[in-house]
Amino acid sequence: MAWNGALPNIRAWPDAAGIGSIALTILAGYLVFPDDLALLARILATSLLVVSLDLLVGFCGIITLGQAALFGAGAYAAGIAAVRGLSEPFSLLAIGAAAGGLTGLVSGAIILRAHGLAQLVLSIAFAQLLAETANKASWLTGGSDGLSGIAPAPLFGEFRFDLLGRTGYLFSAAVLIAVLAVLRAIAGSPFGLLCRGIRADPVRVRAMGVSVYPALLKMYIISGIVAGVGGALSAITTQVVGLDSVGFDLSASALVMLVLGGAGSLYGALLGTVTFMLFQHFVSAENPFHWLTLVGVLLIAVVLIAPRGLAGAARTIASRLVARWHPQASR
Amino acid sequence: MAAAGLEAEGLSAGYGGARILDAVSFSVPAASRLAVLGRNGTGKTTLFATLMGQTRRHAGRIVVGGRDVTSLGSAARARAGLGYVPQTRNIFRSLTVEENLIAGLKGRSRSALGEAYAMFPRLFERRRHRGDRLSGGEQQMLSTARTLLGRPSVLLLDEPLEGLAPIICEELMAALTRQAEAGTMTIALVEQKLESALDFADSVLILERGRIAWAGSARQLRAEHHVIERLLAVGAFAEER
Incomplete structure (x- = not known):
């Protein structure tokens, strides 16, 4: 298409189709698995944690193994x-979003001072510090017994958070879709694209007049808000908060889910979370002793066969199909 | 942003302990065009990188539009009006053409993308392609267009024509000439293609071993064949003209 002076296809609201597909999938989950809605709600809350991690790892190239700190704070x-x-x-x-954002500000301000392995170690140290604080402040957090007695009011004063998890699931789904829509808009904005530029080459971005540290810190705060919302959702739907929500295991699992799904698109984070958690659920039920081995095998297979994760593999297959059926479009 | 003058005074710089530039001083009036010439390894790229704050400066000062930017970092210099298109073409290869351009909007609305497409219609045709699927010429156009979207008052172009097909060179130089003639920015370029550089520039600096070996107007240099032959090792230039 030749330039004719008019700008077509500049979308104010990107990826409506992608987000619409996710909404339909979530609706299908509600209809097909009515007895597993509590599990599905947990998956949606965890998705927000992994999406928040994608903002840092996939978009900005920040190496962190302490993302659970932001989730747990929320x-x-x-x-x-x-x-x-x-x-x-x-x-x-x-409240969860504010706590996550504030934790993101504090941890980001520290972690972003370092690079590479030092950054990784700082992120682990910060998360461990927060986990230990939560453990020691048992009068406030319940310590190792966990924080129980959370009883959220009915949604809009009408819909109770029932044991079957219907309200929790639909509430989580609505929040996830809203957050994703906002994040896709941020990802396509000059700020989001510059963050991807920072990941590729911070020197180039500086030459464009952008200060790298404040931009990354801003993304860290956004990531904290998203993780905090995920944490709050988890507290609302499960009605309990334990030390595992700030633990290293959760941070490591989130990174595994991101690698599995593919970093840098947000959709990969979702795909990785759903795949990992469903795999974990069903395989651990079938084989409680060796399920972790099977998770390991799955990860090795995905990393070797599809190094850009499941979402990357899906994109590659889609573009090959387009190239085969519509050679003009792929040129 | 309006065109601004560029001054360097006693500029010495290099990488680590090595000194590549030695006491370089020059001044480019606002809205004029400078070509920096010299054989390979004479410090041309280092000069531009130093102006952008990307090397270790040993001495000297840099003034853009009357403002001393010597103590500023690279990002602050860019915000002060310096735009830089390095020899390596600083596009983001994982982003599409349009995403690369959006990243360079610097607070402007997306309708400003029309300026880039009007300047380089080829980019519009390739707007959905990732940076790593572009030819060298298209990457150069993209890098230049993205920098221009930020409306720099001084534009530094390091070997913009390197490795490009003649038709792309013409397209690129025509676009740069239009920008220069609009008088909205000062343009300095490092270029190995002597004819293109002299056609474009008002004034010329020739570097030799990190120092200014010759400075004058493009017209003067055309007349001084011995300078071209001695400092640029281009013996056939006079006959070709």
């Missing part, structure tokens, strides 16, 4: 608020 903040009398779900989400 979960504990929402849980503590709920236990102390504030039970309105949207207020709890806002």
